[in-house]
Amino acid sequence: MMNVAIIGYGNLGRGVERSIKQNSDMNLVGVFSRRQPADVQTDGAKVFVMEDVLKMKDQIDVCILCGGSATDLPEQTPALTADFNTVDSFDTHALIPEHFTKVDRVAKENQTVSVISSGWDPGLFSLNRLYAQSVLPKGETTTFWGKGVSQGHSDALRRIPGVLDGTQYTIPNEGIITRLKAGEKLTLTTRDKHFRQCFVVVAEGADKEQIASTITTMPNYFADYDTEVNFISQEELNAQHKTMPHGGTVLHTGTTHENSHQVIEYSLHLDSNPEFTASVLVAYARACVKLAQEGKFGAHTVLDIAPSYLSPKSGAELRAELL
Template sequence: MIKVGIVGYGNLGRGVEVNLKNAPDMELVGIFTRREPSSINTDSPVYALESIYDFKDKMDVVILCGGSRTDIPEQGPMLAEYFNTVDSYDNHAQIPIYFASMDNVAQANRTVAVIATGWDPGLFSLNRLLGEAILPQGESYTFWGKGLSQGHGDAVRRVNGIKDAVQYTIPNQDLIDQINRGEEIVYDSHSAHKREVFAVLEEGADAASVENDIKSMPDYFENYETTIHFITEAELKADHQGLPHGGHVIRSGYTSEENHHLYDFKLQLDSNPEFTAAVNVAYARAAARLAREGVIGAKTVFDIAPAYLSPFDGEELRQRLL
C-alpha cells in the first residue's frame, strides 16, 4: 500500500482526497494545512503543516496542492529534502528553473520529485511531445478553455486589494475551425486566447490600480487580451462556483505531400481541480514506485513510463490494453 500525504486543502487538495478513495493501492495518511486543523471539514486525519516532518518515515509520497505563484516554489524544495513529492506547478515559463531547484534538492537527499503534473502542464505536454514525434513535419497548437483556470485565479486572488476572484480562459474558436479545415494559421498563445476575470474588491481598494496590477502580471496576464469585471461577493458566489475547464492539443502535419493528418487530444472537464488531482494521484503512484527502485531526482511526465501510473502490473496491462 502506497502511503500518501496531502499538503494544502483547497480545491486541489480536496480533489486529491476524493481520488485517493478510487485508488485501491493507495492510502491517505493525512492532510497537512497552514490553517487550524480543527477548522477543516473532513473525515480524514488533519495535521498542522509544521508537524509534517514527524511523518518522514510514514509516507511514501506527498502531493503538494498549493498555488504555483508562491506556495509550491517555497514548499517544493523544502519538502523534497525529506519526502518524495508530486506537484502541479503550472508557471510554464519558470518550469526549467523550478525543475533545476527541485532536482538539486532531490539528488542531494535521494528523493523523487515529480513536478508540473496535471493536464497542462502534464497530459497536454505529453501529447505535444507525441504529436511532434509522430508528425515531425507540421505545427502544434494548444488551446485552453473555455474554463476556469486554477493557477490564474490563484494569482489574481493574491493581488493586493482583491478579496476573491475567478479567471476564465477563452479560446479563439475561429482559429480552431481553421486548423480543423487543414488551413495554416499564425498562432501564438496570446492571440489564440482571451482572459476574463471576475473579481471582488477589498473595501477601499482602488479598482484602477488593481486592474493594472492584474493586467501587467508577467507570465499570467501580460500581453493577453484581458477583461476584468468587478462584481459583488454575492454575484461571485451565485454565478461563478462551477469549476469546468478543458481544451485541445492539436498537431497538424504531413507524412507526404499528398497526406495531411490531425492529431487532436481533447479534454472536457466538469471539475478542473478533481481531474488535475486525478493526474497527480497517478503520478504519486509512479513516484513511490520509482523511489522503491532507487531512482532519485526531479522528473516530469516526459521521464516516466506510462506503466508506472497504473495500479495493474505489466502482464495485466498487456492483456487488457495492448
C-alpha cells in the same frame, strides 16, 4: 498499499483526498497543514500540523504537495524532498528547468524521488505535445485553453478599486481551431486564439465605464485579447459563476507527404479543474513510489515516466487489456 500524505489543504488538497478514495492501493495517512487542525474541515482525513510530518516519516511513502507555484512549491518541494518522495504541480512554465535542477540535486543527495510539474498543463498536455511532435515532425502545435475559469485573471479583476468580486473565463476561438484542422497555415496572435469574458460585481456608485476600461487595457492580462465585461449582481455571480470548470485542446497539424494532411487532437472538458489536477497528481504519486522502489532517485517529469508506472495493474494485465 502505499501510504500518502497531503501537504496543504485548499481546493487541490481536497481533490487529492477525494481521488485517493477511488484508488484501492492507496492509504491516506493524513493532511498536514500550516493551519491549526481544528480549523481544517476535511472529508474524513486526519489533520496534523505541518511540523508533525517529520515525526511520521516512517509511515509515509509519498507526499503530495498541494501548495501554490508562486511561493509555496519553490521552497516546499526541495525542503520536503530531503526526507520524502514527493509529487508537485509546479506550473510556472518558464521556471520549470530551474525548479527541476534544484529538486533533482536534493533528491539525489538524499536518495528520494520527486515528480515535479504534474497536472494537465504542464503534465498531460506536455505529453501530448511530445507525442505529436515526435510522430509528425513536419507540423505545428497549438495549445488552446478553455472554456474555463482563470484563477489568476479572476484575481486580477478583484484587485481593481471598486470591484467587489469577479470571475473570468478563457474561451478558445473555435473558428481558428476549425481552420487549423482543415489544414490552413495560420500565423496567429494572442488575440486570435482566445477571447476573455468577465463577470464583475462592483460597489454601489462605482464608475462602471472606468472599471471596464481598466479591465480591457490591463497589461499582461486583458490588453492583448478581445475582452467582454459584464456587470452582474453578487447573487448572480454566486449562483452561476463560482464553480471551477476548465479544459483545453492540444492541436498538432502536420504532413507525412505533400498530399497527406494529418491532425492529432487531445482535449479535456473539466467540471472541476482542481479535482482533475488532483487525480493526475495521485496517479503520478503511484509512479513516484515505484521509481523509489527501483532506486531511480532524483527529479522526474511526466516526460520521463513510462505510462505503465501510473497504473495499479501489472504489465501483463495492461498488455492484455489495452494493447
